Amino acid sequence: MGSMGMPSEKAMDFTGSLRRFGGYLRAERLRVVVITLLAVVSVGLTVLGPKLLGTATDIIFRGVVGRQLPAGQTKDEVVTGLRAAGDDTFADLVSGMDVVPGQGLDTTALRDVLLLVVAVYVGAFLFGWLQGRLTALVVQRTVLSLRARVEEKLNRLPLSYFDAQKRGEVLSRVTNDIDNVAQTLQQTLSQLVTALLTIIGVLGMMFWISPLLAVVALVTVPLSVVVTAMIAKRSQPQFIKQWAATGTVNSHIEEMYSGHALVKVFGHQQSAIDTFTQENAALYESSFRAQFISGLIQPAMGFIANLNYVVVAVVGGLRVASGSMTLGDVQAFIQYSRQFTQPITQVASMMNLLQSGVASVERVFDLLDATEQTPDPQDAAVPGEVRGRVAFENVRFGYSPEVPLITDLSIVAEPGRTVAIVGPTGAGKTTLVNLLMRFYEVDGGRITLDGVDIATMTRDALRSNIGMVLQDTWLFKGTIADNIRYGAPGDVTEERLLEASVATHVDAFVRTLPDGYGTVLDDEGSSVSAGERQLLTIARAFLADPPILVLDEATSSVDTRTEVLVQKAMNALRAHRTSFVIAHRLSTIRDADLILVMEHGDIVEQGTHDELLATGGAYARLYQSQFADAAEE
Incomplete structure (x- = not known):
């Protein structure tokens, strides 16, 4: 698979993937053994049925033929008389039967055999039902374990993985592909075992009844x-393309749905439709080819099975006429020949589903095999009461080794101080925050918190002491109160919730809503404005009360009047806390204790607002570009 879900030309490792997925069944091996035993009993009873029905046919046929023979004679005398009369064919037929001349149908024996047949088939049903129920349990437990591993894996993946993947592609692997694996496992685990056991059992019965007919029937197996x-060789690559194309289509739909407002604003509806049409056509083409080619298996197997049926019927009829077999045995053998070709057809048809399932499981394995973030050290440093002194010491970093972004960065943020970071887009401002949060690891140097290298701390311990308010607001489906409480540890009292809401000016607009703090938001927060969503994220950080704050354009979505109010709240929030403020609006960071001006990953200036204006450098140019017009007026 390509990293963006494009079709791969490389053939998948069918056997290796199956063997690897088999490892997920080890925890259920006891249940799998029980399923196999239940299948053996169920298939054994099912295989016994045609033989018993053949016996019933022989009883009826004996009664019909016996009634036509003269009573009072032995079978040998009747056969001798028939041969003397020149009726050798009928004589051969009678000689091969266990018949009593003059005796009609033995209803008692027929009743006993039919009751036994009913008992056998009822038993086969009950054991098959138990097998199916236990199979469903094993499948769902296995898929539950697979989903849990995928979820754990997603939590261990670095931010760089998600930056390089389309969200729709990742979602497709986590949802569609795992669902397809579950469907494949559900059908193959029970049907495949049953089919293989049926083949073995039926084959044994066929050789027992007539080795000659069994050999005739087996001639079609190599052809099958x-x-x-x-057919499978040609359909397998198409299934790879089908599921890759599914991921591409899902990714496009997810992007268009998430950004539907922008699509309409910039008039890209037709472009989005054209792209979807093209990708949907590619999905249709690969799906059609995969299903059509693999769908040829069943009619081909049916044709071969019909040829086998004709041959068995002709040869069997000749052997009955010659007295070598009974009519009941031929009937049973024809049923067995059907039962023999049916599981072969099922196995062939399951190759369709199995190939699709293996293609999906390989896409899930691609996710599970992705490079994880470096694990936390086992002897991780445990921070005590965090004062908030943050130091970058000769830090080097680049998103790719060939293109370094930060070459030699050293800064110190003292406890309780506010450090503002400004600069043009792409200067590396947000990168500093990503490194501080350990979303990315530094290539050289180190970052310390109160003198402790953050690389020696667990990520949870580090991030629990840092609160973030991002430019992109994120709300989940739930009440406003739940969204504010999201970042606070433990239970939060109503008094603390109200205090944070009032301080960040959330309370004012929440009380205008019909349900107040019980108002339910969707995952996009579409029932509140962009500025109100920003205020909710600020209230969330306020309530969390961390010793270190990271504000990435935290007031970018609020109006000028609200910005003034929020700035007052943020000033109170930053009191006695180390704060990193990334800002484009320089009016929001005039009171910062230290302002860092970044360009191309390097700090070109640092100082207070007044000091930097006095130097007339990069900061002064940025400031003048924003306020020159206002100053002239």
């Missing part, structure tokens, strides 16, 4: 295998 292999 060759046909199945030829």
Whole structure:
């Protein structure tokens, strides 16, 4: 698979993937053994049924033929008389039967056999039902374990993985592909075992009844295998393309849905439709080819099975006429020949589903095999009461090794101080925050918190002491109160919630809503404005009360009047806390204790607002570009 879900030309490792997925069934191996035993009993009873029905046919046929023979004679005398009369064919037929001349249908024996047949088939049903129920349990437990591993894996993946993947592609692997694996496992785990056992049992019965007919019936097996292999070889690559194309379509739909407002604003509806049409057509083409080619297996197997049926019926009829077999045995053998070809057809048809499932499981394995973030050290440093002194010491970093972004960065943020970071887009401002949060690891140097290298701390311990308010607001489906409480540890009292809401001016607009703090937001927060969503995220950070704050354009979505109010709240929030403020509006960071001006990953200036204006450098140019017009007026 390509990293963006494009079709790969590389053939998938069918056997290796199946073997690897089999490892997920080890925890259920006891249940799998029980399923196999239940299948053996169920299949054994099912295989016994045609033989018993053949016995019933022989009882009826004996009664019909016996009634036509003269009573008072032995079978040998009747056969001798028939041969003397020149009726050798009928004589051969009678000689091969266990018949009593003059005796009609033995209803007692027929009743006993039919009751036994009913008991056998009822038993086969009950054991098959238990097998199916236990199979469903095993499948769902296995898929539950697979989903849990995927979820754990997602939590261990670095931010760089999600930056390089389309969200729709990741979602497709976590949802569609795992669902397809579950469907494949559900059908193959029970049907495949049953089909293989049926083949073995039926084959044994066929050789017991007539080795000659069994050999005749087996002639079609190599032909079936060759046909199945030829079709499967051509359909397998199409299934790879089908699920890759599914991920591409899902990714496009997710992007268009998430950004539907922008699509309409910039008039890209037709472009989005054209792209979807093209990708949907590619999905249609690959799906059609995969399903059509693999769908040829079943009719091909049906044709071969019909040829086998004709041959068995003709040869069997000749052997009955010659007295070599009974009519009941031929009937049973024909049923067995059908039962023999049916599981072969099922196995061939399951190759369709199995190939699709393996293609999906490989996409899930690609996710599980992705490079994880470096694990936390086992002897991780445990921070005590965090004062908030943050130091970058000769830090080097680049998103790719070939293009370094930060070459040699050293700064110190003293406890309780506010450090503002300004600069043009792409200067590396947000990168500093990503490094501080350990979303990315530094390539050189180190970052310390109260003198402790953050690389020696667990990520949870580090991030629990840092509160963030991002430019992109994130709310989840739930009440406003739940969204504010999201970042606060433990239970939060109503008094603390109200205090944070009042301080960040959330309370004013929440009380205008019909349900107040119980108002339910969707995952996009569409029932409140962009500025109100920003205020909710600020209230969330206020309530968390961390010793270190990171504000990435935290007031970018609020109006000028609200910005003044929020700035007062943020000033109170930053009191006695180390704060990193990334800002484009320089009016919001005039009171910062230290302002860092970044360009191309390097700090070109640092100082207070007045000091930097006095130097007339990069900061002064940025400031003048924002306020020159206002100053002239």
